[in-house]
Amino acid sequence: xxxxxxxxxxxxxxxxxxxxxxxxxxxxxxxxxxxWTVELHDRFVxxxxxxxxxxxxTPKTIMRVMGVQGLTxxxxxxxxxxxxxxxxxxxxxxxHSIKDAxxxxxxxxxxxxxxxxxxxxxxxxxxxxxxSMQMEVQRRIQEQLxxxxxxxxxxxxxxxxxxxxLEKACQTLAGEGMASVSYxxxxxxxxxxxxxxxxxxxxxxxxxxxxxxxYGGDDxxxxxxxxxxxxxGFFQANEGVCLGKKRFNPYSSNGKSPLICADDLRxxxxxxxxxxxxxxxxxxxxDQLQIASSVIGGGIxxxxxxxxxxxxxxxxxxxxxxxxxxxxxxxxxxSPRRAPLPVERINPMIRGGTLxxxxxxxxx
Amino acid sequence: MxxxxxxxxxxxxxxxxxxDDGGCAWTDWSPVIDWGPLxxxxxxxxxxxxxxxxxxxxxxxxxVTRMAYDPYWNSNPSSTTTSTxxxxxxxPSSSDGxxxxxxxxxxxxxxxxxxxxxxxxxxxxxxxxARVILVRLKELVSxxxxxxxxxxxxxxxxxxxxxxxxxxxxxDGSSATACSRQSASHLDxxxxxxxAAFQLLQDMSPYEKFGHFTANQAxxxxxxxxxxxxxxxxxxxxxxxxxxxxxxLVSRKDGPPPPHLxxxxxxxxxxxxxxxxxxxxxxxAFAASLxxxxxxxxxxxxxxxxFRPAGVKVVKGETVVLNCVLQPPHAAxxxxxxxxxxxxxxxxxxxxxxxxxxxxxxxxxxAEDGNFVGRFMGELHRYSAVWDSLEAGFPxxxxxxxxxxxxxxxxxxxxxxxRAYRATGEGGWGEWMARMGFGRVGIxxxxxCQARLLxxxxxxxxxxxxxxxxxxxxxxxxxxxxxxxxxxxxxxAPASVxxxxxxxxxxxxxxxxxxx
Numbered sequence: 001x002x003x004x005x006x007x008x009x010x011x012x013x014x015x016x017x018x019x020x021x022x023x024x025x026x027x028x029x030x031x032x033x034x035x036w037t038v039e040l041h042d043r044f045v046x047x048x049x050x051x052x053x054x055x056x057x058t059p060k061t062i063m064r065v066m067g068v069q070g071l072t073x074x075x076x077x078x079x080x081x082x083x084x085x086x087x088x089x090x091x092x093x094x095x096h097s098i099k100d101a102x103x104x105x106x107x108x109x110x111x112x113x114x115x116x117x118x119x120x121x122x123x124x125x126x127x128x129x130x131x132s133m134q135m136e137v138q139r140r141i142q143e144q145l146x147x148x149x150x151x152x153x154x155x156x157x158x159x160x161x162x163x164x165x166l167e168k169a170c171q172t173l174a175g176e177g178m179a180s181v182s183y184x185x186x187x188x189x190x191x192x193x194x195x196x197x198x199x200x201x202x203x204x205x206x207x208x209x210x211x212x213x214x215y216g217g218d219d220x221x222x223x224x225x226x227x228x229x230x231x232x233g234f235f236q237a238n239e240g241v242c243l244g245k246k247r248f249n250p251y252s253s254n255g256k257s258p259l260i261c262a263d264d265l266r267x268x269x270x271x272x273x274x275x276x277x278x279x280x281x282x283x284x285x286x287d288q289l290q291i292a293s294s295v296i297g298g299g300i301x302x303x304x305x306x307x308x309x310x311x312x313x314x315x316x317x318x319x320x321x322x323x324x325x326x327x328x329x330x331x332x333x334x335s336p337r338r339a340p341l342p343v344e345r346i347n348p349m350i351r352g353g354t355l356x357x358x359x360x361x362x363x364x
Numbered sequence: 365m366x367x368x369x370x371x372x373x374x375x376x377x378x379x380x381x382x383x384d385d386g387g388c389a390w391t392d393w394s395p396v397i398d399w400g401p402l403x404x405x406x407x408x409x410x411x412x413x414x415x416x417x418x419x420x421x422x423x424x425x426x427x428v429t430r431m432a433y434d435p436y437w438n439s440n441p442s443s444t445t446t447s448t449x450x451x452x453x454x455x456p457s458s459s460d461g462x463x464x465x466x467x468x469x470x471x472x473x474x475x476x477x478x479x480x481x482x483x484x485x486x487x488x489x490x491x492x493x494a495r496v497i498l499v500r501l502k503e504l505v506s507x508x509x510x511x512x513x514x515x516x517x518x519x520x521x522x523x524x525x526x527x528x529x530x531x532x533x534x535x536d537g538s539s540a541t542a543c544s545r546q547s548a549s550h551l552d553x554x555x556x557x558x559x560a561a562f563q564l565l566q567d568m569s570p571y572e573k574f575g576h577f578t579a580n581q582a583x584x585x586x587x588x589x590x591x592x593x594x595x596x597x598x599x600x601x602x603x604x605x606x607x608x609x610x611x612x613l614v615s616r617k618d619g620p621p622p623p624h625l626x627x628x629x630x631x632x633x634x635x636x637x638x639x640x641x642x643x644x645x646x647x648x649a650f651a652a653s654l655x656x657x658x659x660x661x662x663x664x665x666x667x668x669x670x671f672r673p674a675g676v677k678v679v680k681g682e683t684v685v686l687n688c689v690l691q692p693p694h695a696a697x698x699x700x701x702x703x704x705x706x707x708x709x710x711x712x713x714x715x716x717x718x719x720x721x722x723x724x725x726x727x728x729x730x731a732e733d734g735n736f737v738g739r740f741m742g743e744l745h746r747y748s749a750v751w752d753s754l755e756a757g758f759p760x761x762x763x764x765x766x767x768x769x770x771x772x773x774x775x776x777x778x779x780x781x782x783r784a785y786r787a788t789g790e791g792g793w794g795e796w797m798a799r800m801g802f803g804r805v806g807i808x809x810x811x812x813c814q815a816r817l818l819x820x821x822x823x824x825x826x827x828x829x830x831x832x833x834x835x836x837x838x839x840x841x842x843x844x845x846x847x848x849x850x851x852x853x854x855x856x857a858p859a860s861v862x863x864x865x866x867x868x869x870x871x872x873x874x875x876x877x878x879x880x
Contacts, residue, residue: 147813153615154577154608155818161607161650162563168646169556 034075043068044079054084085126469504470520476501477524478741480531485736485785494535501528522766523751526774527744530781559602561771568758568768569750570822571846574815574838575689575725576605578848581811583685584612586721586850592624592682596663596717598671598710599689600629603643610647610656624657628676630710631662632669669706673713686714686722686853690793691846692776704787711797714853721805722851726793728837728844739784747777749843757823794835794849801854804834812836 036044047065051057059076476497483494505525566572587593593613595606606627613622627647631640644660651658663675678684688710714722729746730739750773754765798804807830815836819826825841835849 143809144813144817147810148817150612150615151577151814151817153611154580155573157608157611157654158573158576158604161604161646162566164646164650165602165604166556166559166563168642169559 034071036079040068044076044083048080048083054080085123470518470524473501473504473520473524474744476504477527477531477744478737480528481737481740484531484534491535494531498528498532498535519751519755522769523748526747526769526777527781529774530778533778534781534785558771561768564764565754565768565772568754568761568764568822570818570826571750571838572604572691573818574828574836575691575846575848577608577818578807578811578815578836579687579689579723579725579850580605580609580612581814582723582805582807582848582850583609583687583721585808585811586805587623587683587685589620590623590683591620592626592679593685594626594628594678594682595685595687596628596630596676596713596719597687597689598630598707600627600631600640600643601689603627603629603647605687605689606647607650610651610654610658614654614656622656624659624682625651626659626661626679626682628661628663630665630671632665633667637662665706669703670709671706671713672709673716676713676717678717684717684719686711686717686719688723688793689725691725691727692779707793708796711793711802712800714802714851715855717853719853722797722802722853723848724793724797724851725846725848728792728839728847730792736785739787740781743777743780743784745843746845747773747780749840749845753823753825753840756825792847794832794847797849797851803852803854804832805850805852806833807836807850 043066044062047062048054048057050065051061057080059073059080062076062080063071063073480494480497480501482488483490483497501524505521505528583593583595597605606625610622610625613625616622627644629640629644631637640662644662648658648660661677663671665671688707690707711722711724727746729742751769754768758765812828812830815828815838819828819838827839827842829837829839831837831847832849834851835847837844837847839845
């Protein structure tokens with residue numbers, strides 16, 4: 001409308017125009033009306049922009065800035081009002097890149113047909129435009145939700161597949177006896193000695209895994225015991241879990257103490273760990289998003305995995321144990337009861353525990 | 365030079381520290397070469413000299429403005445893993461301990477690395493100088509204080525350690541080869557660890573998923589109406605990419621049942637065939653679990669690593685898609701990098717095979733400089749960004765990151781430095797394909813939106829941007845890292861032409877591009 005279209009009056013209504021001394025074009029009919037030529041309008045827009053936008057500018061200031069002789073407050077007042085009305089929906093339409101042809105048509109119609117610039121007409125147009133904009137926004141939200149849904153499913157599929165890989169590797173290594181790893185019992189500071197891992201052929205003196213400690217200590221509990229804890233949600237999807245030699249640390253309530261240690265020389269399926277990495281994430285409320293962890297045998301430092309997967313127990317999808325499902329509706333959950341969506345799984349990686357939902361919705 | 369000789373003995377191939385007399389033998393040591401011609405810039409010379417002096421020297425040489433590195437280097441949270449609870453500060457000034465600011469130290473490390481690279485392959489090569497610098501570097505990144513390498517030290521130190529390693533590998537030449545082979549065999553036994561670390565990396569960063577999902581979505585759109593789909597995959601690795609594609613195929617809402625999916629994996633002769641077969645089995649099992657009709661086959665590259673389209677069985681009525689993911693391997697035992705000629709031959713086969721679409725995922729920001737130092741710095745930038753992205757996303761999970769660094773990124777860095785050393789400079793494949801007449805297939809709104817959403821799951825610093833209508837680029841804080849682009853094959857040409865800018869001259873064979 002105003003900003004882009006030439007605000008003309010239907011010339012056939014006023015065949016005669018004179019240009020005054022001030023450069024303004026006035027019509028010659030009985031009631032001289034100011035003709036807002038393109039140049040004049042451009043100056044107007046410049047002045048308004050200079051003053052900080054149509055909402056901030058006032059006719060008086062505009063007059064001062066424009067410095068055009070013969071321009072009265074009255075002219076400016078009405079023009080400014082039209083400009084304001086015209087600018088609003090147009091701007092928003094641009095922002096959303098709406099290519100709604102009908103809306104544009106309406107704009108054009110509105111601009112050209114209003115010789116009088118009737119306000120009522122504008123209002124009707126605005127309402128229609130506003131509505132169509134609304135619909136557009138709605139449509140975009142729908143689209144985005146759609147994409148989000150698909151994305152979640154795809155992430156989930158990829159995760160499941162990774163599990164199968166890790167399972168296989170796990171089984172293979174278990175079969176081979178894992179000679180490279182020795183496990184030093186359930187001591188307080190279990191140290192994994194992984195000779196093979198010690199030096200990856202590099203002359204650098206990186207500390208070997210010997211220096212990295214397992215989470216040792218007091219909270220060693222039997223795996224079975226903890227199956228009933230929030231963990232079980234953790235494992236519910238993973239039937240083929242094989243316990244690893246190393247301790248793994250499913251998330252615990254205080255976030256620090258590891259829970260379980262392996263009882264014998266079977267490997268832990270890391271896939272389950274990774275899968276549950278965000279599984280039980282607290283929807284949005286906790287500052288520290290913690291995730292459970294487990295470890296694949298030989299050479300993996302417990303601590304490292306634990307660090308990644310430190311988590312507070314959150315969703316216990318099976319409903320047993322601690323259930324901190326805060327019930328905040330997660331928009332995109334097809335079924336919150338299932339293994340929690342992988343989207344959330346990854347969310348905790350966002351530092352600071354920002355709202356996963358917000359992230360999911362926000363558009364880039 | 366006697367002292368140089370001493371240093372050499374003590375420095376070569378080991379991590380022993382120099383037997384300094386009271387702190388710094390450097391002050392007594394006169395450089396092997398005159399610094400003058402090395403750098404016309406007095407600043408640089410002074411800086412390197414200063415850096416190579418004792419640690420106690422004034423660190424305020426941070427007045428070096430000559431090298432302006434990206435801000436995130438300076439803002440590397442210099443937290444050690446011993447820091448508890450408090451998230452690392454953004455500002456370099458709040459670096460903990462370390463005196464003098466770890467920021468400065470980071471710069472020094474960078475400068476030393478670049479100096480070493482220059483010494484190795486710059487205009488004034490000197491292996492001695494390189495050796496000496498590397499020894500110094502090792503000192504710095506493995507300080508006597510004990511914070512060293514993985515699990516300790518700052519991010520910058522760890523990163524520098526891997527690069528130092530890589531450079532050392534170049535210096536040692538064939539012995540490094542032996543080392544890497546040894547480590548590779550070790551790694552074979554710990555394939556599970558590497559896979560676990562890889563899973564960690566995938567969970568902590570969107571790099572791999574971005575490429576896969578973008579390519580998959582484009583493929584989905586291209587084959588929307590077809591009943592038989594045949595994907596020829598240049599580097600199938602573990603086949604992770606196809607899991608989500610299969611899922612998407614079976615969950616196509618509108619109408620047709622999932623098409624029959626056939627995947628042909630391009631393999632090298634000899635090693636790795638068994639792994640590929642295993643991958644095929646795994647994919648078949650996964651497909652079965654989804655109810656996706658599936659079959660799998662292999663296509664071997666020729667002896668010269670070139671791809672012959674005739675080697676691919678094409679069934680009438682199927683739509684062919686070429687998939688080319690050129691990311692560095694994550695497992696040392698997996699498909700090693702193949703030469704540029706090999707990739708070119710593969711891409712050129714698209715026309716012959718009548719492919720509907722070609723999806724290419726490659727690393728971005730590949731320095732096109734003609735010289736090693738430029739490429740080396742490019743890799744330094746790249747992995748700094750990756751380091752930074754991991755740290756930003758998981759500041760507290762230092763050990764996990766350390767694991768990923770050690771098992772995945774470290775080897776990648778070594779490989780990248782090696783390639784940078786040997787390659788004559790390759791541009792991105794995008795330009796080549798455009799030159800060869802490939803058409804650009806636009807990235808759909810859905811695809812773009814999906815990429816944004818994916819990144820939204822991770823840290824704020826990741827950005828995706830369009831680079832032309834057919835390419836999405838993923839970056840970390842304005843550092844482009846990886847890209848996915850979609851192409852349509854050119855009209856069939858009489859012969860496939862290797863890219864002109866890749867100097868595959870007679871003196872340099874494709875095997876030069878391979879890992880040892």
